Amino acid sequence: MSQADKARALKALHVADDPLVLYNIWDAGGATALAEAGAAAIATGSWSVAAAHGFEDGEAMPFDFALRIVERIAQSTDLPLTVDFEGGYAEAPEQVAVNARRVIQTGAVGLNFEDRVVGGERLHHVEAQVARIAAIRGAAREAGVPLFINARTDLFLQSEAKDHAGLVDAALARQAAYAEAGADGFFVPGLTDPTLIRDICARASQPVNVLMRGDLRAVRDVAGLGVSRISFGPAPYIAALEDLTTRFAAI
Template sequence: MFNSPLTQSKPSEQADVFKKLHYSEDLLVLPNIWDAAGATLLEEAGYRAVATASAAIARANGYQDGENIPFEMVLSILSQIVKSVSVPVTADIESGYASDAATLKMNIRKLIETGIAGINIEDSDPTTRKLLSIDAQAERIRLIRRVAEREGIRLFINARTDVYLLRPDLEPEVRLEQTIERGRAYVDAGADSVYPILVKDEASIASLVQELSVPVNILATTGVPDIQVLRKLGVARVSFGPNFQKAVLLAMKKLLSEVKSEGSHRSVTGI
């Protein structure tokens, strides 16, 4: 278990495979992980791709989410994950760890060098927790697309929009309208899919699927319809963010409590 595959596909080939997975008959389910062990486990369980979660990677290494973990550390972890599996890997890169175009270009090149097939890119500033303008984010997406093409890879860009996350004060119909507006602009700029994080109700999800011309990624979280329902709504991709890590840590907390209270190791070792 946890052995590296004997052969590795080229990043360009992996990116093509990853894109096709969004257009297959079945919805793409991505239980986000944070290390090579988790990635290997996913592949062994039959999952067709691996996705990371920035919050989970940060927490596993002693940092808070929000681009607080050093970018070079993220690159190292991504390289380890890519080398541990033979399926495509997509990376949650938050807002790109960059406040200017030059840094973003450099970071995208470094990310591509890790062998990843795709990215999530957010449209909010991790420092101010405010949405970027539509034009500013569209230009960032265009830049990412240009850099990737120059590197010879059709990097899959999952454009996350944080309207539902950061603007709970808006009326529901306004949030939906703004999300659709942003999604369309990001697609025009070169995004391959749209990720309206924290949209939860069936009607809004159905509208997004209908109004956007690319696959829609929904976050599986409290209040979101189950996977079977999302499939019927036409959702192409479901991800879990840091929720798998939270579930794993809760299970570990339970085991720790049992070992301490019962004075036995059987709940862990099974002996």
Template sequence: MDFTELHHQNKPLLIANVWDAGSARAAQRSGYQALGTSSAAIAAMLGYEDGEAMSFDELFYIVTRIKSATCLPLSVDVEAGFGETANEMTTNLKRLAQLGVVGVNLEDSRVVNGVRQLDNAVTFASRLKEIRKQLADENYPLFINVRTDTFLLNHQQALQETLLRGRLYEQSGADGLFVPCLTAENDIETLSREINLPLNIMCMPDLPRFDRLGQLGVNRISMGNFVHSALQLKLENIMQTIQSQQSFAGVVG
């Protein structure tokens, strides 16, 4: 079953979001079908804020190490593409495809002066269409999972804007639609019904159970950086325990 087919199973594809070779190996041992990188987790690991503060070359190196550690299909979160033009973004995507990456997440927002803001939908769709054409012309069959940040940024008409963008992106060559911070069952069901793309949603505190998400039409479930953040909290607790107890008993016992 290839990566595209994994989005059309009887239950949603639960994708393990990883940030290094160790997390990739852990996901493979745990029986996951596919991996996706978390840009926020990788940025945090390297000491950066999220939002393309790291360079593409730094991301590429981490992806190279992840690919060396696992045989699972790997999709890479390329944020806004690490480029200002379709040509620059496509060059980056081709480098990933040549490495064996099967898909990417490409988002329709950018961090400008520390503030994340939505791109103009028509401008983004035009850029997406050109990227898809360039990839097709050179036979790079990457699965482009477009992330729209309408709910994440609390757009006043989030559902309507997502429907508009989803239809536009579908026409422009998207293979999937990723809507982080989407949790309401009515909204999930509406988007699944109205947009003819596999629907990807992300871990959130109020997210329904996975079986219910499948009933609502969700095709893919992501972890975001929540697992990495949980592990970092545990790491801090361990460090504090060693310091306070002046002993390694809680670590090596």
């Protein structure tokens, strides 16, 4: 498939109640292993990629270095690849667009893009994030690749579970604004209440992505809530390291 075809294929995999399951990897070896195991698509996780190469999460890894890793992953498999783009490695929409163009050049056909200010505790104002998403969409259009932009809100990650019900409307307002700017999906990491997830899926105009953590344990249970995409974040890397150290200790 061409890169554009892969992007369209990735979008088609987002189906409510029959979600795309992404077991996030951090290198080309992991991508190849999952491809051989029957994965439908490949996804990186920023925390895992950073940790696997000796960096902290939060864009501490130099962008050029991150791009080399992504390029090797893209070259290792014919499956659609979506990349954790964090906050775009820039603030200004113009520079975010430049960086998105470089991600597309690696062969990736999707990216996660978060609205938290990297290195800070607040979120970008909706208007600012809308401009940044629109810049990414413009870069993708110029490249001729219908990049799948998975717009992530950190509203739930930065708050306590007891407050999540009161954030649903604000999250949906961001979803609508991000969709208007050119996003394809909506990612709500940190939200684990099944009732609230079901509500967001029913009211959102786009495929909803959840992160398996906390009370979210079984894919079959989450799938029934209307989600279209399930991510595992750093869990696969943590499990792999635990296995590595356990086996070493047993020698």
